Amino acid sequence: MAQDAAAATPPAKTTKKADQAATGANTQDAADLQGITVTGIRASLQKSLDLKRNSDSIVDAISAEDVGKFPDTNVAESLSHLPGLSVDRNFGEGDKVSILGTDPALNRLMLNGQTVASTNWTSDPNNPDSRSFNYSLLASEIIGNAQVYKTPQANIDEGSIGGTVIVNTRRPLDLPANTLTGSVSYGYNDNADKGKPNASVLYSWKNKDSTFGVIGSLMHSDRIIDRQGTEIFGYQRVNDPTDTNPDHQFNPNVVSPNQQGVYPTAVNTAWFQQRRTRDGVSTGLQWKPNEAFELNFTGLYVTEKFNNFNQSHYGEWSGSAANATALGFNNGVATSGSYNANTSTYLDGYERDSTVNTGVAQLRADWFGDGWTASSQVGYTGSTGGSDGIYNMQFQGFGGFNYNLDGQHPQINYNAGDNPSAMLAHGAGYSYAPSYDRERYFQADFAHDVAWGPLNQIEVGIKATNHLDGQDGYQGALPSQDGNGLSLANFANGGTPSGFLNGLNSAGNMGDWTTIDPGLMKAYIQSLKNGTVSLDPKATYSVAEQNRAFYIQGDFAGDDYRGNLGVRYFRTRDTVNGYQFVGNNQYDPVNKRSTYHDWLPSFNIAYDATDSVTLRFAAAKTIARPRYQQMTPYVALDDRTLTGSRGNTDLSPYKSTNYDASAEWYFSENSVVAAEFFFRRISGYILNTNVAETHYNLTNQRDDLYQMQVPINAGVAKVKGLALSYQQNFGYGFGMLANYTYSDADTSNDFPLPYNSKNSFNLSPFYEKGPLSARVTYSWRSSYFTSIAQLQSQQITGIFRELDASIGYQINDHIRVSLDGTNLLNETYFVYDNTPAEPLNAYKNGRTYTVTLGFKL
Numbered sequence: 001m002a003q004d005a006a007a008a009t010p011p012a013k014t015t016k017k018a019d020q021a022a023t024g025a026n027t028q029d030a031a032d033l034q035g036i037t038v039t040g041i042r043a044s045l046q047k048s049l050d051l052k053r054n055s056d057s058i059v060d061a062i063s064a065e066d067v068g069k070f071p072d073t074n075v076a077e078s079l080s081h082l083p084g085l086s087v088d089r090n091f092g093e094g095d096k097v098s099i100l101g102t103d104p105a106l107n108r109l110m111l112n113g114q115t116v117a118s119t120n121w122t123s124d125p126n127n128p129d130s131r132s133f134n135y136s137l138l139a140s141e142i143i144g145n146a147q148v149y150k151t152p153q154a155n156i157d158e159g160s161i162g163g164t165v166i167v168n169t170r171r172p173l174d175l176p177a178n179t180l181t182g183s184v185s186y187g188y189n190d191n192a193d194k195g196k197p198n199a200s201v202l203y204s205w206k207n208k209d210s211t212f213g214v215i216g217s218l219m220h221s222d223r224i225i226d227r228q229g230t231e232i233f234g235y236q237r238v239n240d241p242t243d244t245n246p247d248h249q250f251n252p253n254v255v256s257p258n259q260q261g262v263y264p265t266a267v268n269t270a271w272f273q274q275r276r277t278r279d280g281v282s283t284g285l286q287w288k289p290n291e292a293f294e295l296n297f298t299g300l301y302v303t304e305k306f307n308n309f310n311q312s313h314y315g316e317w318s319g320s321a322a323n324a325t326a327l328g329f330n331n332g333v334a335t336s337g338s339y340n341a342n343t344s345t346y347l348d349g350y351e352r353d354s355t356v357n358t359g360v361a362q363l364r365a366d367w368f369g370d371g372w373t374a375s376s377q378v379g380y381t382g383s384t385g386g387s388d389g390i391y392n393m394q395f396q397g398f399g400g401f402n403y404n405l406d407g408q409h410p411q412i413n414y415n416a417g418d419n420p421s422a423m424l425a426h427g428a429g430y431s432y433a434p435s436y437d438r439e440r441y442f443q444a445d446f447a448h449d450v451a452w453g454p455l456n457q458i459e460v461g462i463k464a465t466n467h468l469d470g471q472d473g474y475q476g477a478l479p480s481q482d483g484n485g486l487s488l489a490n491f492a493n494g495g496t497p498s499g500f501l502n503g504l505n506s507a508g509n510m511g512d513w514t515t516i517d518p519g520l521m522k523a524y525i526q527s528l529k530n531g532t533v534s535l536d537p538k539a540t541y542s543v544a545e546q547n548r549a550f551y552i553q554g555d556f557a558g559d560d561y562r563g564n565l566g567v568r569y570f571r572t573r574d575t576v577n578g579y580q581f582v583g584n585n586q587y588d589p590v591n592k593r594s595t596y597h598d599w600l601p602s603f604n605i606a607y608d609a610t611d612s613v614t615l616r617f618a619a620a621k622t623i624a625r626p627r628y629q630q631m632t633p634y635v636a637l638d639d640r641t642l643t644g645s646r647g648n649t650d651l652s653p654y655k656s657t658n659y660d661a662s663a664e665w666y667f668s669e670n671s672v673v674a675a676e677f678f679f680r681r682i683s684g685y686i687l688n689t690n691v692a693e694t695h696y697n698l699t700n701q702r703d704d705l706y707q708m709q710v711p712i713n714a715g716v717a718k719v720k721g722l723a724l725s726y727q728q729n730f731g732y733g734f735g736m737l738a739n740y741t742y743s744d745a746d747t748s749n750d751f752p753l754p755y756n757s758k759n760s761f762n763l764s765p766f767y768e769k770g771p772l773s774a775r776v777t778y779s780w781r782s783s784y785f786t787s788i789a790q791l792q793s794q795q796i797t798g799i800f801r802e803l804d805a806s807i808g809y810q811i812n813d814h815i816r817v818s819l820d821g822t823n824l825l826n827e828t829y830f831v832y833d834n835t836p837a838e839p840l841n842a843y844k845n846g847r848t849y850t851v852t853l854g855f856k857l
Contacts (some may be wrong), residue, residue, distance in 0.1 A: 041735070041766050041768045041773055041775065042670055042729060042735060042768055044063045045063075045670055045727065045735075045737070046669070046670045047063040047145075048060075048061045048062055048063045048145070049666075049670060049672060049727065051063075051145060051147060052664075052672075053614065053664065053666060053672075055606075056153075056555070056562055056563050056564050056604050056605075056606055057149055057150070057151045057152075057153055057564075057604045057616075057618060058149075058150045058151045058604075058616050058618055058660050058662050058676060059147055059148065059149055059150065060082040060083060060084070060085075060147075060148045060150070061082075061145055061146065061147045061148065062075075062078050062079065062081075062082065062145065062146050063144075063145050075143065075146060075167065076096075076097050078146075079097055079146065079148065079165065080097065080762070080779060081737065081739075081762050081764060081777060081779070082148060082725075082739070083674070083676065083723040083724065083725040083739035083740075083741060084099060084100045084101075084150065084163075084676065084678070084723035084739075084741050085097060085098065085099055085148065085741075086098045086741070086757055086760045086779075086781045088104070088755070088797070091225055091227060091272075091274075091845065096755070097109075097165070098162065098755045098756070098757070099148065099150065099162030099163035099165075100150060100162050100163060100678050100680070100719070100721065100723070100741075100743065101162070101678075101680075101719045101721055101741075101743030101744075101745060101753070101756040101757070102161055102162030102680065102682075102719065102753075102755070102756070103162075103685075103686075103753070103754045103755045103756075104132075104755060105131070105624065105626075105627055105686070106160065106161040106162050106624040106654060106682075107132065107160050107161070107162045107163050107164065107165065108131060108132050108157070108159050108160045108164050108165070109132035109165045109167070110132075110157070110164065110165070110166050110167070111166075111167050111169070111298075111300070111360065111362075112166070112167075112168060112169060112298060112362060112364075113156075113157070113166055114362055114377070114379055114381070114441065115131075115157075115381060115439050115441070115465070115467075116137070116300075116358065116360055116381050116383075117358060117359075117360075117381040117382050117383035117437040117438050117439055118131075118132065118358070118383055118437055119356055119358075119383045119384060119385030119386060119435045119436065119437050120356070120385055120386070120435075121304070121306035121352075121354035121356055121385055121386075121387075131159065131625065131627065131628070132165075137278075137280065137300070137302050137358060142169050142170055142202060142215075142217045142282050142284075143167060143168070143169065143170070144168045144169055144170045144171070144174075145167075145168050146165060146166070146167045146168070147165070147166050147168070148163050148164070148165050149163055149164045149165075149166065150162075150163045150660060150676070150678070151602070151604055151618035151620060151658065151660050152164070152600070152602045152618075152620040152622055152658070153553065153564055153566065153602055153604060154459075154551040154552065154553040154564070154566025154567055154568045154600070154601075154602050155445070155459055155461060155551055155553050155566065155568075157463070157549075158549065158568055158570050158600055158622065158623055159623065159624055159625060160622065160624060161622050161623075161624045161654060161656040161658070161680060161682060162680075169282070169284060169298055170202075170204070170215060170284070171213070171215070171284065171286050171296070172204045172205065172206050172213025172214055172215040172284060172285075172286050173206055173210055173211075173213045173286050173288060175204040175206075175213075175215070176204075177204075177205055177206045177207075177208075177213075178203075178204075178205055178857075179202070179203065179204040179856075179857075180201070180202070180203050180204075180855075180856070180857040181201070181202050181854075181855065181856040181857070182199070182200050182201030182202060182854070182855060183198075183199065183200055183201075183852050183853060183854040183855070184197065184198070184199045184852070184853050185197070185198045185199070185850050185851060185852035185853070186198070186850065186851055187222075187223060187224075187848055187849070187850040188848065188849045188850070189223075189224045189225070189226055189846045189847070189848050190826075190846045190847045190848075190849075191226035191227070191228060191844065191845060191846025191847075192224040192225070192226035192273070192846065193497075194224045194226075195224070196222035196223060196224055196275075197220075197222060198220060198221050198222055198223075198850075199218075199219075199220050200217065200218065200219040200220070200221075201217065201218050202215065202216070202217040203215070203216055203217075204216075206286075210288075211287065211288050211289050211290075212285075212286070212287050212288075212289075213284075213285070213286045214283070214284070214285055214286075215283065215284040215286075216281070216282065216283045216284070217280075217281070217282045217283075218280070218281055219278065219279065219280040219281075219282075219302075220277075220278070220279050221276070221277065221278040221279075222275070222276070222277050222278075223275070223276045223277075224274075224275055224276075225272070225273070225274040225275075225276060225308075225845065226272075226273055226845070226846055227270075227271075227272040227273075227274075227843050227844070227845050228270070228271055228272075228500060228501055228502075228504070228843070228844050229269075229270050229272075229501075229504065229829075229841060229842050229843035229844060230267070230268065230269055230270070230409060230410050230501070230504055230839075230841070230842050231267075231268040231269075231270050231312070231314075231840065231841050231842075232264045232265070232266065232267055232268070232410055232838075232839060232840050232841075233264075233265050233266045233268065233314075233317050233641050233643075234264075234265050234641070234643070234707075234789060234833075234840075235262040235263065235264055235265065235333075235793065235833055235838055236248065236262060236263060236265050237260075237261070237262055238250060238255050238259055238260070238261055238262070238263055238327075238334070239255070239257060239258075239259060239260065247319035247320070247321060247322070248321050249321055249322070250321045250322075250324055250327065251322065251324070254324050254325065254326060254327055255324070255327050259329060260332060261329050261332035261333055261334060262332065262333055262334065262838065263327060263333075263334035263337065264334065264403070264405070264410070265317040265641075266314045266315055266316070266317035266641075267314060267315055267401075267403045267410045267411075267412040268312050268313065268314035269312070269313050269314070269412070269501065269506075269510050269511060269513075270310065270311070270312050270843075271310070271311045271496065271500070271515075272308065272309075272310045273308060273309050273310075274306060274307070274308035274309075275305070275307060275308075276304065276305070276306055277304065277305045278302060278303075278304045278305075279302070279303050279304075280300070280301065280302035280303070281300075281301050281302075282298075282299060282300045282301075283297075283298075283299045283300075284296070284297065284298050284299070285297040291368060292367065292368050292369065293365070293366070293367055293368070294365070294366045294368075295363075295364070295365050295366075296362075296363070296364045296365075296366075297361075297362065297363050297364075298360065298361075298362040298364075299359075299360065299361050299362075300358070300359065300360040301357075301358070301359045301360075302357070302358045302359075303355065303356070303357045303358075304355070304356045304357075304358075305354070305355050305356075306352075306354040306355075306356065307351075307352065307353050307354060308351075308352050308354075309349070309350070309351050309352075309518045310349070310350045310352070311347065311348065311349050311350075311515060311516060312346075312347070312348045313345075313346070313347045313348075313510075313513050314345070314346055314412075315339065315343065315344075315345050315346075315400075315401045315403070315412060315414075316339070316343045316344040316345065316346070317640070317641060320339055320343050320344070323339045323340050323342050323343040323400065324337060324338070324339050324340075325338045325339065325340050326338045330837075331837060333405065333837050333838055335404065335405040335837070336402070336403065336404045336405070337402065337403055338400070338401070338402035338403075339400045339401055339402070340400045341398060341399050341400045341415060341416075342398065342400070343398065343399075343400040343401065344396050344397070344398055345396070345397045345398070345399060345400075345401060345414055345416075345423075346394055346395065346396055346397075346426070346640075347394070347395045347397075347423055347488060347513065347514075347516065348392065348393070348394050348395075348640075349392060349393050349394075349491075349516035349518065349521055350390060350391070350392045351389075351390070351391040351392070351518045351521060351522050352387055352389075352390050352391075353387065353388040353389045353390075354385065354386065354387050354388055355384075355385070355388055356383065356384070356385035357383065357384050357385070358381075358382070358383040359380075359381065359382050359383070360379070360380075360381045361379055361380050361381070362377065362379040363377065363378050363379060364376070364377045365377075371448060371449040372446070372447065372448045372449065373446070373447045374444075374445065374446045374447075375443075375444070375445045375446075376442075376443070376444050376445075377441070377442070377443040377444075378441070378442050378443075379440070379441050380438070380439070380440050380441075381438065381439050382436070382437070382438035382439075383436070383437045383438070384434065384435070384436050384437075385434075385435050385436075385437075386432075386433045386434045386435035386471055387431070387432050387433050387434070388432055388434070389430070389431075389432045390429075390430065390431050390432060390433075391429075391430055391518075391521060391522045391525045391526075392427075392428065392429045392430075392525075393425065393427065393428045393429075393481070393491070393516065393521050393524075393525070394425075394426045394427040394428070394481075394640070395423040395424060395425060395426060395487065395488045395516075396423065396424055396426035397416065397419070397422050397423040397424070398416070398422075399414060399415045399416025400414075400415045400416075401413060401414045401415055402415070404507070405837070405838075405839060406505055406507075407505075407836065407839070408505075408798070408828060408830045408832075408836065408839055408842050409504050409505035409506075409839070409842055410839055410842075411505065411506070411507040411508065411510060412508070412510045413507060413508025413509055413510060414508070414509055414510070417509065418495070418509065418512060418513050418514055420487060420488035420489040420492050420514040421487050421488070421489045422487070423487055423488035423489075423514070424482075424486070424487050424488075425481040425482075425484055425486040425487060425488075425490075426481055426482060427480075427481055427640075427699060428478045428481050428524075428525055428528065429475075429476065429478060429525075429699075430475070430476035430478060430525050430528075430529045430532075430533065431473065431474060431475040431476065431536065431539075432473075432474050433471050433472065433473040433474065433536075433539055434471070434472055435469075435470065435471040435472075436468070436469070436470055436471070437467075437468070437469045437470075437628075438467070438468050438469075439465055439466065439467040439468075440465070440466050441463065441464065441465040441466075442463070442464050443461065443462070443463045443464075444461060444462050444463075445459065445460070445461035446459070446460050446461065447459040447460075454556040454557060454558050454561075455554050455555070455556045456555060456556060456557055457554070457555040458552070458553070458554055458555075459551075459552070459553040459554075459555065459566070460550070460551065460552050460553075461550065461551055462548075462549070462550045463547075463548075463549045463550070464546075464547070464548050464549075465545075465546070465547045466544075466545075466546055467543075467544070467545040467546075467547070468542065468543070468544050468545075469542070469543045469545070469628040469629075470540075470541055470542030470543060470577075471539065471540060471541055471542075471629075471634070472535070472540050473535070473536035473537075473538070473539025473540045474533050474534065474535060474536055474539075475533065475534070475536040475539070475698065476528075476529040476532040476533045476534075477532045477534070477698070478525070478528050478529060478532060479528065488514055488516070490520070491516050491517050491520045491521050491524070492514050492515070492516070492517065493514075493515045493516055493517035493518075493520075494514070494515060495512065495513065495514055495515060496511055496512060496513055496515060500512075501844075502844070503826060503828065503844050504828070504842055504844060537578075537579035537587035538579060538581060538587065538633075538634070538635035538636075538637075538695075539634060539635070539636065540578060540579060540634075541576070541577060541578035541579075541629070541632035541633065541634045541647070542576070542577045542578070542632075543574060543575070543576050543577075543628045543631055543632060544574070544575040545572065545573070545574050545575075545628075546572070546573045547570060547571070547572050548570065548571045549568060549569060549570040549571070550568070550569055551566055551567065551568040551569070552566055552567060553565070553566030553567075554566060560607060560608045560609075561605060561606065561607045561608070562605070562606050563603070563604045563605035563606055564602075564603075564604050565602070565603050565604075566601070566602055567599055567600065567601045567602070568599070568600045568602070569597070569598075569599050569600070570597060570598065570600070570623075571595070571596075571597040572595065572596055572597065572625070572653075573593070573594070573595045574592075574593065574594050574595075574631065575591070575592075575593050576590070576591070576592045576593075576594075576631055576632050576633075576649055577589070577590065577591050578590045578632045578633040578634060578647075578649075579633060580633050581635065581695055581696065583694075583696075583703065584696065584703065585696040585698075590633045590649065592649045596652070596653065598621075598623060598655075599621075600620065600621045600622060600623065601620065601621055602618070602619070602620035602621070603617075603618060603619050603620065604616070604617075604618045605617050605618070612665060612666045612667060613663070613664070613665050613666075614663075614664045614666075615661075615662070615663050615664075616660070616661065616662045616663075616664070617660070617661045618658070618659070618660040618661070619657075619658065619659050619660075620657075620658045621655075621656070621657055621658075622655075622656045622657075622658055623653050623654060623655050623656070624653060624654040624656070625653045625654075626651045626652075626653065626654075626686055626711070629647055630647050630648060630651055630686065630711045631647060631648070631649060631651055632647040632649065633646065633647055633649055634646060634647045635647075635695065637695055637697070637698075637706060639697050639698060639699035639700065639704075640699070642697075642704055642705065642706050642707065643706060643707045643708070643709075644695065644706045644707075644708050644709070645688070645708060645709035645710070646693075646708055646709075646710055647711065648710060648711050648712060651686060651711060651712075651713060652684050652713050653684065654682055654683070654684050654685050654686065655682070655683045655684055656680050656681060656682045656683070657680070657681045658678070658679070658680050659678070659679040660676065660677065660678045660679075661676070661677045662674060662675065662676040662677070663675050668728070668729075669729070670727070670728075670729050670735075671727055671728040671729060672725065672726070672727050672728075673725070673726050674724070674725045674726075675722065675723070675724050675725075676722070676723040676724075676725075677720075677721075677722055678719070678720065678721055678722075678723070679718070679719070679720045680717075680718070680719040680720075681716065681717075681718050682716065682717045682718070682719065682753075683715075683716050684713040684714075684715075685713070685714055685715070685716075685717045685747075685753065686711050686712070686713060686714065687711070687712060687714035687749075687751060687754065687787070687788065688709045688710065688711050688787035688788055689709070689710055689711075689712055689714075689788045690707055690708070690709060690710075690788050690789060691707075691708045691710045692705055692706070692707060692708070693705070693706055693708045694706070695708075709787065709788075709789075714747070714748075714749055714751070715747060715748035715749050716747070716748045717745055717746065717747045717748070717753045718745065718746045718747075719743060719744070719745045719753060719756065720743075720744055720745075721741060721742045721743035721744055722741070722742045723739065723740070723741045723742075724739060724740045724741075725737075725738070725739040726738045726739070732769070733767050733768050733769030733770075734765070734766070734767050735765070735766050735767075735768075736763075736764070736765050736766070737762070737763075737764040737765075737766070738761070738762065738763050738764070739761060739762050740759075740760070740761040741757075741759070741760045741761070742758065742759055743756055743757065743758060743759075743760075744758060751785065751788060751794060752784075752785035752794070753785070754784075754785055754786055754787065755784050755785075755786065756784055756785070757781040757782045757783070757784040758782050759781070759782040760779075760780060760781035760782065761779075761780055762777065762778070762779045762780075763777070763778045764776065764777040764778075770810075771809050771810035771811070772807075772808075772809055772810075773807070773808045773809075773810075774805075774806065774807040774808070775805065775806045775807075776803070776804070776805045776806075777802075777803070777804045777805070778801070778802070778803050778804075779801070779802040779803075779804075780799070780800070780801050780802075781799070781800055782799055783796050783797060783798045783799055784796065784797055786831075789833055789840075793833040793834045793838070794833065794834050795831060795832075795833060795840065796831065796832055796833075796834070797829070797830070797831050798830035798831065798832060798836065799830075800827060800829065800830075801825055801827050802822075802823060802825070802827060803823070803824040803825045804820070804821060804822045804823070804824065805820070805821050805824060806818060806819070806820045806821075807819050813856075814855055814856055814857055815853065815854070815855050816853075816854040816855075816856075817851070817852065817853055817854070818851070818852045818854070819849070819850070819851050819852075820849070820850045820851075820852065821847065821848070821849050821850075822847070822848045822850075823845060823846070823847050823848060824847055826844055826845075826846060826847050828842050828843065828844060829841070829842070829843040829844075829845065830842050830843075
């Protein structure tokens with residue numbers, strides 16, 4: 001399973017026709033290409049193009065040189081330059097990859113064809129763990145290539161609707177003995193006005209007979225994130241007949257009883273600071289005593305720290321309607337307003353400590369006989385993460401404010417000046433939620449040559465995985481902070497920095513306030529929490545999942561065509577454990593078991609119409625499973641805003657019928673023009689919707705009504721589109737890569753398909769001649785829907801542009817220097833409700849500049 005996509009030599013077609021050998025018309029040939037030594041931009045692009053051209057399926061690829069040469073933070077951003085792929089950059093670093101207009105949750109990322117366990121650092125219910133590992137775990141030195149299978153094959157693991165990304169690691173027998181390569185770099189972020197060093201190194205050895213080799217790498221990454229922004233916590237209707245809360249009723253002299261529309265519940269200025277450190281080690285052992293046997297071991301261990309501090313300064317979000325002195329409406333939105341001196345203002349601080357550890361151990365054996373091959377794989381992967389501790393405090397002042405919605409950039413001006421002594425301690429909290437994710441697997445594959453007309457090989461295989469994912473939540477019951485005599489002055493850490501909120505159209509004093517010292521706040525909460533921490537049932541869950549699968553696939557070829565036809569059967573059993581709220585801070589245990597299974601046929605064919613033109617067609621039935629956390633009764637609440645999210649134990653998997661067709665014209669060396677047409681009919685796709693539910697408010701010690709984000713199987717979605725790509729060398733060292741994707745989605749309800757941008761494109765001109773190389777990459781994607789927010793509104797991320805550039809100089813055969821710049825436009829990450837006239841979040845992550853010294857011995 002997934003054998004021809006794995007880095008270890010997969011079961012190969014043991015006999016081939018002469019024309020197949022000449023064209024390399026199978027995926028084994030594509031995998032073999034990773035042993036070719038290439039240098040330079042053009043050579044690496046040619047290698048990726050060979051992977052694409054020689055595959056049976058519709059595949060795009062990046063080579064190791066691509067990962068190193070693109071001015072990108074990680075593999076996810078390098079993949080976004082491929083046609084049909086786009087990336088989300090919430091924290092200034094690509095972390096969610098959409099393939100052919102589908103939600104990132106519908107795509108899988110695998111290492112050597114196998115799962116890598118994954119936990120996140122946020123303990124954020126709006127950013128739950130996915131079934132794919134973090135793209136940033138891998139140093140570029142250990143990556144041989146990354147292949148994107150846009151069409152399924154029976155011998156590749158099920159679970160992807162948009163596509164499957166398989167990252168293949170290097171092998172020691174493919175490299176010269178005593179290869180030593182690596183880099184040292186320094187990265188600087190202009191928002192933080194700070195920089196940090198990074199380094200990675202790889203060493204590979206093999207014996208004289210090239211029968212045994214060892215490869216190993218070390219990686220250290222240190223990155224500063226400084227995200228500044230404005231936020232609105234949501235919108236509420238005025239004169240809403242279903243809202244009987246007296247705190248939401250405006251004076252009729254301020255808001256006419258006949259007025260219809262919405263108003264912002266709060267305008268916030270947010271400052272998120274984080275230092276991301278990553279230390280990793282990887283190793284590979286390869287033993288090939290003869291042509292009949294090969295043994296490979298791959299090991300990986302990465303430890304990451306994501307400690308961060310988030311501060312929010314905002315006006316009263318609820319209970320303030322009676323204090324409003326004016327509200328000005330424009331097209332149904334209260335775009336301006338003022339509140340009197342009785343209105344509260346707040347400053348919140350959240351210190352989050354998080355460590356994520358991820359490990360992988362993969363063992364694979366391959367046997368090669370006369371007309372047959374066999375392989376066996378066993379492995380284990382595990383990850384621990386979540387939060388080691390979340391410390392938070394809230395300070396309250398009075399004085400009122402006025403606000404204005406200026407397009408993407410909400411503005412707020414506080415009537416009272418910045419006075420930390422007047423901001424009194426109002427609340428404190430402590431919680432932590434360690435999470436875990438682990439999997440064991442066994443896989444066996446067998447392939448045998450046949451001569452049944454065009455059918456030249458039969459492949460069969462089985463796979464078994466046992467997966468466990470979960471979290472244990474804990475929360476402290478800290479005493480009330482009201483009236484304890486403490487104020488922000490006791491925890492002050494100076495003011496916001498010069499240039500705070502630059503580029504966000506800051507007005508008045510919204511960017512000028514006293515900040516919280518995270519060390520003082522943390523020490524104070526630690527003095528309070530002893531003896532108060534207990535299990536938080538609503539944040540505790542586990543999912544035990546067993547998957548069993550087998551497949552049969554036939555590979556065929558003729559004079560000018562090749563392909564595969566197969567079917568995969570799977571059976572999944574889930575056991576979910578957790579707790580369900582029953583009222584008055586009481587919870588009952590939940591244990592739910594479910595089983596589902598299906599047959600997944602697939603068909604791929606490639607036809608060489610001429611020596612330079614290849615036509616492809618594919619059809620398949622696919623599935624994708626929900627995120628683990630979505631399948632549980634897990635609940636996360638914000639007692640300040642009375643909002644939250646939870647899982648849904650009744651979720652079913654996505655199902656899809658896929659059709660793809662492509663035409664590729666390789667009109668000259670290292671050049672191609674290609675068009676790919678795709679169609680997906682997705683049933684049971686999962687959408688976060690908004691539901692009003694009663695939960696226990698621990699802060700106020702009572703049951704309250706919360707606006708909850710709840711995942712549901714929303715219905716049927718149809719995605720159809722076109723991906724165009726162009727690549728060419730112009731001569732004199734110049735070349736160009738470009739691609740454009742059009743993706744149109746229709747759904748059976750009123751909401752779009754999550755993460756589907758209707759239009760996106762990438763332009764990447766490059767120059768390489770002699771020792772000098774340079775590259776510029778411009779990416780653009782149109783707005784895309786993410787989830788349903790309050791009042792059943794659509795939460796949409798606006799148009800995003802990214803400009804990156806890189807210039808490098810090869811000093812000699814062993815040393816290269818480069819300068820990379822990312823997010824050179826310092827683009828605003830903008831999120832809105834329904835329309836840009838109702839802004840939610842606007843963030844600036846700053847530009848990053850990195851100078852790198854690379855070496856190869």
